[in-house]
Amino acid sequence: MHKLQTEVLVIGGGATGTGVVWDAALRGFKTILVERRDLTHGTTGRFHGLLHSGGRYAVKDPHGAEECIRENQILRKTHAHCIEDTSGFFVVTPEDEGDDYPEKFVAGCNAVGIPCSEIPVAEALRREPLLNPRISRVFEVPDGSADGFLAAHATVNAARVAGAQIMTYHEVDELIVEERSGERHVVGARVHNVVTGEHIVIYADIIVNAAGAWSGKLAAMAGAEVVILPSKGTMVAMNHRLVNTVINRCKMPSDGDILVPSHTVCIIGTTSVTVPNPEPLRIEPWEVQKMLDEGEKIVPGFSKARVLRAWAGVRPLFQETYTGGGRDVTRKLALLDHSQREGIKGFLTITGGKWTTFRLMAEATVDTICEHLGTQRPCTTATTPVPGAEQGNYWVGHRLHDVEEQRLQGDLICECELVTRTMLENAVQRNPALTLDDLRRDVRLGKGPCQGGFCTYRAVGILNEMESAGNWNHDMLDESADTMQWNAAHLQSPAHNLTRDVTAGNGKGHSAESPTVFNPNLLLRDFLQERWKGVTPVLWGRQLKQERLDELIYLSLMNIDHLPDDELASPVTDFYNFDTTPGPFEPEPKKVG
Amino acid sequence: MHTESWQSVGPSLDECIKCNICTSYCPVASVTDLFPGPKYAGPQSQRFRENGQPHSPDHSVDYCSGCRVCNEVCPTGVKIAEINARARAHMAAEEGIPLRNRLLGRNELLGKVGSIAPPLANFGLHNQLSRVLADKVFGIAQDSKLPRWPKGGTFGKWVKKTQDQRLKSDKKVVYYHGCGTMYYEPFIGQATVAVLEHNGYEVIVPPQNCCGLPLLSNGEFDEAEKYHDNNVNKLVGYARDGFDIIGTTPSCTLTLKEEAPELLDKHDADSTDLKMAVWDIFEWIRERWEEGDFRTDFRPINMILPYHAPCQYRAHRVGKPALEILQLIPELDVRESCARCCGSAGTYGYKKEKHLIAMAVGKELFDFVAVQGPGVTMTASDTETCRWQIELGTGLPSRHPIEIVAAAYGLYNLESRQLTN
Amino acid sequence: MLDLVVIGAGLSGLMAAYTAAQSGLTVRVINKGLGSMHWGAGTVDVLGYAPDAPEKPVQHPFTALANLVVQYPDHPYGLLSSDEIRAGLASFVALTEEIGLPYRGSAESDQNLFLPSPAGAARPVYLAPEAQSAGDLSRSEPMLIVGFKGMRDFFPDLIVQNLAKQGHQARSAFLPLSLVTDRIDANTVHLAEALDDLERRTRLGHELKKLVKIGERIGLPAILGMNDHSVVIADLERLSGVPVFEIPTLPPSVPGIRLYKALRSRLLELGVRIEAGMEVVSAEMTARHNGTPGSIQSVISATSARPYKHRAHNYLLATGGILGGGFNSDHTGHVWETIFDLPLTVPQDRSMWFASGFLSPTGHPIFHGGVVVNDVFQPVDGGKLIFSNLWVAGNILANADPILERSLEGSAIVTGIAAGKAIANL
Structure with a gap:
């Protein structure tokens, strides 16, 4: 059995975990991150991409608001290329009138230093012509739109450069707990590679539980109690941007009151429903309806626009059960030192929080790690931009611009989202990928209107050719120099992915010992099912027509439902295969508490 | 910039199912790589072109000729040509319009100027040297076929000169001749008047100006709007009085009917009344013929x-x-x-x-x-x-x-x- | 006044127009845009998978059809006798001969052909353009599947590997795309147009000759000429010395466009114009009243200004299903027929539209619904005629999912012909 020794082991490859591995590596700790699937597979890959100004919390949670604005200003420097500077409006719609919330909001923003200015409604409507003309007041704050996928890659990239090791598709089977002079110590974890089945033991001085909605389950492996109430939030993406500014309702935060422009789409969110398990997450018809109804209040005609897709994420809401006077960093993010709580040494849980504050959460976590390991090393993440940040903010037109500038139109594989063949090949070669879904996160493959209708087949064809040439990197532990120099910032940029000959074959990807699950037919089926999962809750009108074209292509033309190897499954096949079709319409259940 | 019109393309781009039929029929995309095709330049790129961008992300949309074949073949009703026209206008507003395009957009002005002294104008425009200069300096293709100003003067001059010979009748139609007939091809107008009078119609030729299409297709929306407003002012009275307004240039009548109201967001009562009164001449004749009100005393043309x-x-x-x-x-x-x-x-x-x-x-x-x-x-x-x-x-x-x-x-x-x- | 206005320019509409025009009727086809033929493989699927055994391909479609109509009497095929279906397909074959795009079936009569799909699966097809039929998987010659480096719509390795898994002998080879085109951005239609050029196809033929072994046949993407297709195939076969066949590609479908254009020319010769870009937005009609069916006075299409009324003695609705735009749906679960608001069998409830899983072997109920017609293809409501002068054909018909059962073109052709005949026989 393979054995690894490290100082810090981080479990969980979402924003929090990637932040911790980055911070720890920058402070010189030998660090490993394990993630049971791809990076951002969990909540980080399923949020609406809002870079909070803090305005949303200005009234309800000033401390959280202050953290947001501070982190907002930091991330704009450290992760500039993962952020679109959309700005944000807080608007008072006719439904929101009649109380003094706007005054409280302004006061709250002023109190914690969120730049906030009221702008004339006419000015707001000039900038956002589709906005409800009946809004009465508009406040502008520095909200932004963030790409959580790219940010995770960029953060991990920075960690790798600093020496960290990232192991995706490695699932923790067991935490190794030892008794030492009457104290329980978590000394390591047994993990296995979910692709190859290989078992690995990782010994670590300290282990960070950053498993998000799964952190309760992981803590239990150490004998610790962490109560997480998974709260499902459903989001709906529209086919194109209806607004180019983040639009918040100026009222007490509730369901469906944020509309975020994100790359080529805009996303309205969210609902909030406590669920027993973090997956699978079914989306109920009332949730979709509620998002459309709320969208209608922001942009009249919203519910008639084409809906692209719906998905749900889980907020890992931490419920404090420990009464011994812990040292929670804030009410929102929870850093649990289990040596103090339960006397379990070498084990920390970091949970709660929000994407905007992931760096701060990591800082707090690694500060505690330093304490535990008896060393003083200052945090430098706030002043250390990750590779690629020098590119500056992204803008929605950048791919279109790049493709035209470099004349890459003929190279486009995903025509909706302007993904070139070379982007795909680079992503596969430089970045471990198991499914097309991973590539979707990496390069936005299949995220546009046709939802994989054309690009699924093309991507499979290309990967199959790469596989034949020995050019697909299946090795999850690959840390070659080439990979380290690869700048994750380039993943999404056609201009940085100019044609290289990949068919020459570098042969490094696919060694005889590493068994591969590569099967083109499985890739096809998995990705089509993955896309189906997200469209079924919103399948009507134009998107239904699109789906029927996709059926014509994959059934009538390709006959993929009668391809060989239909017994094969990947480690994530099951994840895509659950009933996502809408049930009978039931009204929204009453909220408890 | 017509911000509203920019946004109103949204509903139409949502109809696109990416099937590429338009690209397969686009006459421009089938001969050059310079235009990436209607689907690409239209509904696809539109998702990447939003307000508040650092600059227009793409310029190849300028190679769309505006022929609207894409609209004709699209199975789902995407107004591709309109999306492209707006993208071009956006680009023009941002980056300015080359002098050449400003010239080409003002065919009415050119027509007027040339009509002052046709032989001189013809020489000025058509001699080898000036064509070379126009090509090199302005980018007007040397081999393209430019019109000539007729010796006999404009169509307007002919109407005036022959007004005593013109038929008076209870059946009246209004003629929108457009710039081509006015300044370069008065004989089209003469043939039109002859055909209409042969069928017993009195032809009213009111003051009018360019429909604005050349300006629209070169992205000068603000200027086009002035032209359109002028036409509405000059012609809407006839429309209200129940006259049919017929034109012999389909691109001009298309502009009055649809392009200008759509692209310029002119959905007011005046524009709509005018729109509904405008006919292409054969569209109008076909109706008359179906009603039995069109003479077919034709001599054979072998x-x-x-x-x-x-x-x-x-x-x-x-x-x-x-x-x-x-x-x-x-x-x-x-x-x-x-x-x-x-x-x-x-x-x-x-x-x-x-x-x-x-x-x-x-x-x-x-x-x-x-x-x-x-x-x-x-x-x-x-x-x-x-x-x-x-x-x-x-x-x-x-x-x-x-x-x-x-x-x-x-x-x-x-x-x-x-x-x- | 016209005898017939056909709404929709898919296979069913065009076959109905052709049938009626051949019988001497004056016909006009109006359509919102182009469709169906431009998307598919360009083959004629009659029945590839029977609804009761979706995993096994149908070998003998007419045997399977006989079972199908016993099991599902409401199926559109159930409106026709087996002889009528055969006759309809035969007249389609005759028409394709006439227009220079001959379609062929299996050498053994009544059998489905099995042709390689662009993913390398075996497609059960009843009739195929001559250029595809040489891909018949029951033939013994090994296949050389040739692709073009950089072409994004065709992947020989994928095809070959899947064919091999199914026991067929095949190997792949690549040629540079620059052999076909100098362009950096060419779709399948542009590539096909490029091969109309004698010099290019000659070069391709010589290269194929170098790649192929004696006794093989060559499979290429379906880009072998647009306007001079048959000459292109003949030249390539002559130069390479072996049979050459086409494998269809992602839309746009070159074989489908060839068929559409050839049908359009034939119809024009018969005086039938296809008026593309005319979207029917409303109709003048009287409703059914006191046991008397209603009737259509005109259908009205949108123009640049005033509505355009199309008046005819009879109207044929061939607007297709969800994909063609024959019916539409919204988020409330409402589904409606887009022109005459005809009753649909589709459940008006989103929770009943889908089965779990994209590739559900039972298909999705919403795609199974449509307009119910009587045995002369006139729409009925509870067995009662709705309009005296309206006919319906093609994929808008209820009680079949033509994409799932692979009957898309076959049912369009035979129902289109049958409706055209019914109108002509009035």
């Missing part, structure tokens, strides 16, 4: 006549009424072209960087004419720029269908393009 319904005519979505009427003329063997576009697409073919594309697009049509045999002596098409392009591509004279009809009535000489009486 010839093979390749006829091309311009793309801008097809964009009216009224079928091919000129073809239906021409087919009533005895012995006239009308051959219907299925070519997508002649290539000129208004001012597109005049631009140096696009002239070769325009000629390559037109090849489908020129080849169609060629295979109709050596007996073909002329062609027919409804829009002047199409006729000039077909003449350039085939070496054969091209006529407006109304000239053919006038000739069939015995009122018009197709060779000399003069009224016979």
Whole structure:
């Protein structure tokens, strides 16, 4: 059995975990991150991409608001290329009138230093012509739109450069707990590679539980109690941007009151429903309806626009059960030192929080790690931009611009989202990928209107050719120099992915010992099912027509439902295969508490 | 900038199912890489072009000729050509408009200036040296076919001169002649008046100006709006009084009916009243004919006549009424072209960087004419720029269908393009 | 006044128009835009998978059809006798001969052909353009599947590997795309147009000759010429010395466009114009009243200004299903027929539209619904005629999922012909 020794082991490859591995590596700790699937597979890959100004919390949670604005200003420097500077409006719609919330909001923003200015409604409507003309007041704050996928890659990239090791598709089977002079110590974890089945033991001085909605389950492996109430939030993406500014309702935060422009789409969110398990997450018809109804209040005609897709994420809401006077960093993010709580040494849980504050959460976590390991090393993440940040903010037109500038139109594989063949090949070669879904996160493959209708087949064809040439990197532990120099910032940029000959074959990807699950037919089926999962809750009108074209292509033309190897499954096949079709319409259940 | 119109393309781009039928039929994309095709430039790129961007992300949309074949073939109703026109206007607003495009957009002004002293203007425009200069300095393609100012003066002058001979009748129609007829081809107007009077209609020729299409297709929306407003002011009274306003240039009537109101967000009562009163002449004649109110006392015309319904005519979505009427003329063997576009697409073919594309697009049509045999002596098409392009591509004279009809009535000489009486 | 206005320019509409025009009727086809033929493989699927055994391909479609109509009497095929279906397909074959795009079936009569799909699966097809039929998987010659480097719509390795898994002998080879085109951005239609050029196809033929072994046949993407297709195939076969066949590609479908254009020309010869870009937005009609069916006075299409009324004695609705735009749906679960608001069998409830899983072997109920017609293809409501002068054909018909059962073109052709005949026989 393979054995690894490290100082810090981080479990969980979402924003929090990637932040911790980055911070720890920058402070010189030998660090490993394990993630049971791809990076951002969990909540980080399923949020609406809002870079909070803090305005949303200005009234309800000033401390959280202050953290947001501070982190907002930091991330704009450290992760500039993962952020679109959309700005944000807080608007008072006719439904929101009649109380003094706007005054409280302004006061709250002023109190914690969120730049906030009221702008004339006419000015707001000039900038956002589709906005409800009946809004009465508009406040502008520095909200932004963030790409959580790219940010995770960029953060991990920075960690790798600093020496960290990232192991995706490695699932923790067991935490190794030892008794030492009457104290329980978590000394390591047994993990296995979910692709190859290989078992690995990782010994670590300290282990960070950053498993998000799964952190309760992981803590239990150490004998610790962490109560997480998974709260499902459903989001709906529209086919194109209806607004180019983040639009918040100026009222007490509730369901469906944020509309975020994100790359080529805009996303309205969210609902909030406590669920027993973090997956699978079914989306109920009332949730979709509620998002459309709320969208209608922001942009009249919203519910008639084409809906692209719906998905749900889980907020890992931490419920404090420990009464011994812990040292929670804030009410929102929870850093649990289990040596103090339960006397379990070498084990920390970091949970709660929000994407905007992931760096701060990591800082707090690694500060505690330093304490535990008896060393003083200052945090430098706030002043250390990750590779690629020098590119500056992204803008929605950048791919279109790049493709035209470099004349890459003929190279486009995903025509909706302007993904070139070379982007795909680079992503596969430089970045471990198991499914097309991973590539979707990496390069936005299949995220546009046709939802994989054309690009699924093309991507499979290309990967199959790469596989034949020995050019697909299946090795999850690959840390070659080439990979380290690869700048994750380039993943999404056609201009940085100019044609290289990949068919020459570098042969490094696919060694005889590493068994591969590569099967083109499985890739096809998995990705089509993955896309189906997200469209079924919103399948009507134009998107239904699109789906029927996709059926014509994959059934009538390709006959993929009668391809060989239909017994094969990947480690994530099951994840895509659950009933996502809408049930009978039931009204929204009453909220408890 | 018409911000609202920019946004109002949204609902239409949502209809796109990415099937690429438009790209497969786009006459420009089929001959050049410079235009990435209607789906790409239209609904696809539109998702990447939003307000508040550092700059227009793409420029290849400028190679869209605006022929609207994409709209015609799209199975889901995406208004692709409009999306492209707006993207171009956005670019123009941001980056300014080259002098050449400003010139081409102002054909009315050019027409007026040239009409002051036609021989001088013709010499000025058509001599070898000035064509070379226009090509080098302005980028107006040296080999494109520019119009000539007629010796006899403008159509307006003819109307004035012959006003005593004009028919007075209870049945009246208003004629929107457009700039081409006014300044370059008054004989089209003369043939039109002759045909209408032959059918007992008094023809009113009110003051009017350019429809604004050249400005719209060069992205000068603000200027186009002035032209459109002027036309509405000058013509809406006739529309309200129940007169039909008929035009002989399908691109002009299309602009009054649909392009200007759509692109400029002119959905007020005046624009709409005008829109609903405007007819293409053969669209109007077909209605009269179906009502039994159109004379078919045609003399036979024994010839093979390749006829091309311009793309801008097809964009009216009224079928091919000129073809239906021409087919009533005895012995006239009308051959219907299925070519997508002649290539000129208004001012597109005049631009140096696009002239070769325009000629390559037109090849489908020129080849169609060629295979109709050596007996073909002329062609027919409804829009002047199409006729000039077909003449350039085939070496054969091209006529407006109304000239053919006038000739069939015995009122018009197709060779000399003069009224016979 | 016209005898017949056909709404929709898919296979069913065009076959109905052709049938009626051949019987001497004056016909006009109006359509919102182009469709169906431009998307598919360009083959004629009659029945590839029977609804009761979706995993096994149908070998003998007419045997399977006989079972199908017993099991599902409401199936559109159930409106026709087996002889009528055969006759309809035969007249389609005759028409394709006439227009120079001959379609062929299996050498053994009544059998489905099995042709390689672009993913390398075996497609059960009843009739195929001659250029595809040489891909018949029951033939013994090994296949050389040739692709073009950089072409994004065709992947020989994928095809070959899947064919091999199914026991077929195949190997792949690549040629540079620059052999076909100088362009950097060409779709399948542009590539097909490029091969109309004699010099290019000659070069391709010589290269194929170098790649192929004696006794093989060559499979290429379906880009072998647009206007001069048959000459292109003949030249390539002559130069390479072996049979050459086409494998269809992602839309746009070159074989489908060839068929559409050839049908359009034939119809024009018969005086039938296809008026593209005319979207029917409303109709003048009287409703059914006191046991008397209603009737259509005109259908009205949108123009650049005033509505355009199309008046005819009879109207044929061939607007297709969800994909063609024959019916539409919204988020409330409402589904409606887009022109005459005809009753649909589709459940008006989103929770009943889908089965779980994209590739559900039972298909999705919403795609199974449509308009119910009587045995002469006139729409009925509870067995009662709705309009005296309206007919319906093609994929808008209820009680079949033509994409799932692979009957898309077959049912369009035979129902289109049958409706055209019914109108002509009035």
